[in-house]
Amino acid sequence: MTLDRKILICYNEPIKYYNNYLGKEIQEEHQDVDLSERDFLKQIDNIQKILQKKYYTVDSLAINRNIQHAIKKITNYSPDAILNFVESVEGNSNLESYFAGLYDLLNIPFTGNNSTCLGNCLGKDLTKQILHSHGVRTPKHVIADINKIPKENKFNLRFPVILKLANEDASIGISEHSVVNNYESLRERLNYLFNAFNQSVIIEEYIDGRELNVAILGNEILPISEIIFDGLPNDLPKIITYEAKWSPESIYYKNTAGRCPAPLDKKLKQRIEKIALTSFHALECRDYSRVDIRLSTKNVPYVIEINPNPDISPDSGFVRSANAAGISYEQLLNKILNFALNRAQYDTQIAI
Numbered sequence: 020m021t022l023d024r025k026i027l028i029c030y031n032e033p034i035k036y037y038n039n040y041l042g043k044e045i046q047e048e049h050q051d052v053d054l055s056e057r058d059f060l061k062q063i064d065n066i067q068k069i070l071q072k073k074y075y076t077v078d079s080l081a082i083n084r085n086i087q088h089a090i091k092k093i094t095n096y097s098p099d100a101i102l103n104f105v106e107s108v109e110g111n112s113n114l115e116s117y118f119a120g121l122y123d124l125l126n127i128p129f130t131g132n133n134s135t136c137l138g139n140c141l142g143k144d145l146t147k148q149i150l151h152s153h154g155v156r157t158p159k160h161v162i163a164d165i166n167k168i169p170k171e172n173k174f175n176l177r178f179p180v181i182l183k184l185a186n187e188d189a190s191i192g193i194s195e196h197s198v199v200n201n202y203e204s205l206r207e208r209l210n211y212l213f214n215a216f217n218q219s220v221i222i223e224e225y226i227d228g229r230e231l232n233v234a235i236l237g238n239e240i241l242p243i244s245e246i247i248f249d250g251l252p253n254d255l256p257k258i259i260t261y262e263a264k265w266s267p268e269s270i271y272y273k274n275t276a277g278r279c280p281a282p283l284d285k286k287l288k289q290r291i292e293k294i295a296l297t298s299f300h301a302l303e304c305r306d307y308s309r310v311d312i313r314l315s316t317k318n319v320p321y322v323i324e325i326n327p328n329p330d331i332s333p334d335s336g337f338v339r340s341a342n343a344a345g346i347s348y349e350q351l352l353n354k355i356l357n358f359a360l361n362r363a364q365y366d367t368q369i370a371i
Contacts, residue, residue, distance in 0.1 A: 025076045026356065027098035028067060029089075029105050029118075029129075032081040033060055036110020037216060041261050042194035059104065062332050066102070069349050070356070082118060084109050093125060100359040101129040102352075106328065112141060112187055128363040130355050132327035136303050140325045143185050143221045146302065150322055153301040155294060157322050158223040158313075165219055168209050171202045176224050181258065182208050185219040188326065190261045192216055195271070198225050198256035226313035226321050230259070231281055233295035233310040234329075234340035236354065240292050241340035245281035250274030264330075277336050279343045287318055294320050302327070306358045309337055331355075 039045065063079055070077045080092055082105050093101075101122055108114035116138035122129040132140075139145055147157045159176055162185060163169060179200045184192045192212060199205050205222070212220050230248075234241040248257035251274045263271035283291065295310040302308075302325050311324040329337050333348055341351045 021071075021075045022073060024074045024099040024360065025096065026070055026074045026078075026100055026102060027093065027096055028063060028070075028077065028079040028102045029082055029093075030059065030063055030079065031105050031107050032083045032109070034083070034109045036107070037191070039215060040191050041266075042192040042212075042215075043196050059330070059332060063104075065333075066352060069352055070102075072349075073353060082108060086121070090121070090125070093127065098127060100356060100363060101127055102356055102359075103129040103131050103328070106188070115141065128359040130359045131306050132304055132308065136305070136327050140302055140304075140327045141186055141188065143183065143324075146325055149301050150298055150325075153297055155298050155301065155322050156320065158226055160221055160223040163209055163220045163222060165217065166213050168206055169222075174202065174205075176222060178202075179225040179227070179256075180205065180222050181225045181256075182212060183221050183223070184212065184216055185221045187216070187218070189330075190259055190264050193258065193260045194262070195255050195258075195260060197260070198258060223323075225256070226315055226323070227257070228314040228316055228318075229281075230257070230323075231291060231312045231314065231320075232277070232336045232340070233291065233312060234307070234337045235295065235299050235304070235310065236307050236341065236346075236351075237358065238296075239344075240296060241337075241346075242280035242343035243283065243288065243291065244277045244279035244336050244340050244343075247276050247278050248274065250276075277339050279336075279339045291320050294322065298322050298325055307331075307337070307355055 067077050067079055078096060080089065082089055103119065103122065105118045106112065106115050108118060116134040119129065119137055120134035123134065139149060144162050147160060150157050161169060161176060179198050181198045183197065196208060199208050209220055230246040232244040246259060251257060259275060260271045262269035263275045266272050291312060295312065298310050299308055304327050309326040309329040310322060311326065313321045313323050315321065331337050331351065338348060338351065
């Protein structure tokens with residue numbers, strides 16, 4: 020039986036924003052768009068077909084900077100809920116939170132996290148400040164503003180350090196060159212990132228240990244997944260690069276498989292789950308998010324990233340954890356959509 024509900028899938032229209040997303044110089048032709056956007060575009064039709072099994076009307080809408088067009092389409096369609104997959108607008112990740120705010124202005128329930136959460140999680144420095152205020156440990160860091168390189172005699176982080184774009188996600192700009200071992204390499208890497216991406220950079224002390232992904236669905240912690248780096252050559256840092264996520268032919272993609280559930284003793288597992296849930300609530304996440312954690316050589320957990328509305332492609336880490344919990348891909352989509360539909364029902368009851 021199909022439900023008489025209208026569902027609209029909103030996603031970002033893939034478009035070129037940076038000349039090179041890989042975070043390193045490459046010989047072949049640069050990507051014309053963000054591979055993470057292009058890859059997910061292939062999933063939209065499949066998601067629509069899955070939802071049509073349960074809902075009477077399901078449509079999709081590609082989002083770009085023509086906001087008037089989007090508003091007209093959304094209001095004319097008048098969906099009962101929006102399945103929100105908008106992670107940027109014409110490649111600009113800073114506009115992700117703005118679009119979630121637009122749904123609120125239109126008074127249309129939508130899946131995933133609200134605009135405040137999305138904005139706070141995108142800004143890595145702000146994320147750390149919020150986590151620290153809740154007693155959550157993160158790697159020590161400094162922010163390098165555009166074209167401002169920290170002076171060597173005032174740089175107080177211990178090498179090795181890892182450099183990331185301060186306001187990007189999907190591992191954009193992260194490559195094997197992101198981990199550096201001395202000040203000269205730090206200067207070189209900063210100059211490259213400033214020139215290639217024209218934004219601030221966060222410099223963190225590199226935690227050389229196991230990497231864990233903690234998927235949270237509603238308030239339920241799914242089985243913890245671990246990234247296995249064993250197949251990587253010894254001269255490559257054990258990190259998740261842009262290629263590891265989006266370039267199937269790369270060394271990183273082929274040698275960073277996930278294992279779920281991760282083998283953890285009971286006490287450590289409980290500690291990690293508590294930290295992940297504290298982080299989830301500290302950033303005011305809702306519906307679904309992923310907390311990425313690194314363990315030091317002494318098994319001390321450090322939160323390295325909060326990912327609201329993480330990738331839920333069928334081969335993603337979040338879906339791997341859901342499957343380990345006995346949740347199929349179809350069930351996962353419907354659970355996420357039900358969060359929004361239930362909010363709509365609750366808001367209607369309050370209005371009455």
